Amino acid sequence: IEANANVWGTLLGACRTHHEVEMGRAVADRLFEIETSDIGNYVVMSNLYAANARWDGVLEIRRLMRTRNLKKPAGCSWIEVERKKDVFIAGDSSHPQRSIIYNTLKTLDQQIKERCQF
Template sequence: GALLDVYAKCGNIQVASKLFNNSSQPDLVMFTAMIGGLAMHGRSEEAVKIFDQMLQSEIKPDHVAMTAILSACSHGGLLDKGRKYFESMSDAFGIEPTIEHYACMADLLARSGCLKEAYEFVSNMPCEANANVWGTLLGACKMHHNVALGQVAGYHLFNVEAGNIGNYVLLSNIYAADRRWDRVEELRKMMKQKDLKKPAGCSWIEVKQKLHIFISGDSSHPERCFIYNMLRTLDQQIKEPLEWISTQG
């Protein structure tokens, strides 16, 4: 089970599937790892088949397996299946949903465009919604252009995760898409008052066993002149064919 899980999480779903199929009696750990691996790779329908196979084998899912299948349904947009599994947790499997299960269900509803239902679901949860849940809702509001609900989710996030600048930026983008420039400016002022700043972009590359780190706006690299000259050369070489194509049109 552990080896299968490693292959699945490392992206080698083919080997993971082979290990699973070659097992005469896969256990709960193997089923869960396979479901999670398939979900991770966007193969939600297959994950559902494996879960149903597990139930037919009379193997009872645990909290982890339920999180895996709900996540699979969420990523695949399998709303009806997800509802069915979530609603059967207590009665059929004797599992009380945790915040992880509620988060998966909220994500499924939100991704599917059922934003009002998702908000009602989150509001009626027996446990307090965390940043993950509200963040899911905020992201879905951007995807589906729901400004009013995005504002509600955003301000909940500001309370539970006050120092995360990404939440402010995401809500600002929702306002900007709706041309609510007054709200955008209001958020900028809030960010300034809280001294929130976006972390500088960073990348690195290893050349001849030496690590070179580049940070946006930083010009302290000892070979910066050579690097910038090379970038300008590459930029020009990229533009030249494009300019030639545009003149031919």
């Protein structure tokens, strides 16, 4: 039975969990053939390289993504206060209260570092 992309993707995830860089690369190469545009596979392989301080591998994956015109979607989070939801997207600075938000986050960060002795 031929393994499909789900099987290969699961194996790549296991390689990431267990720091199996060489096996992960072989699995990723197969995945890159099967699903050339699934950004998640590239991100997992890049993260596997990064977790093992293989920065040359990280750069190689990023170059491959660039040549295939693949971009990782921006991170996103949201908060609800008094039944009002605000969405935040990584790199976006268009929120009308961004100065207040960033100052509050900076204060929280300092308080956490002081209390946790970072």
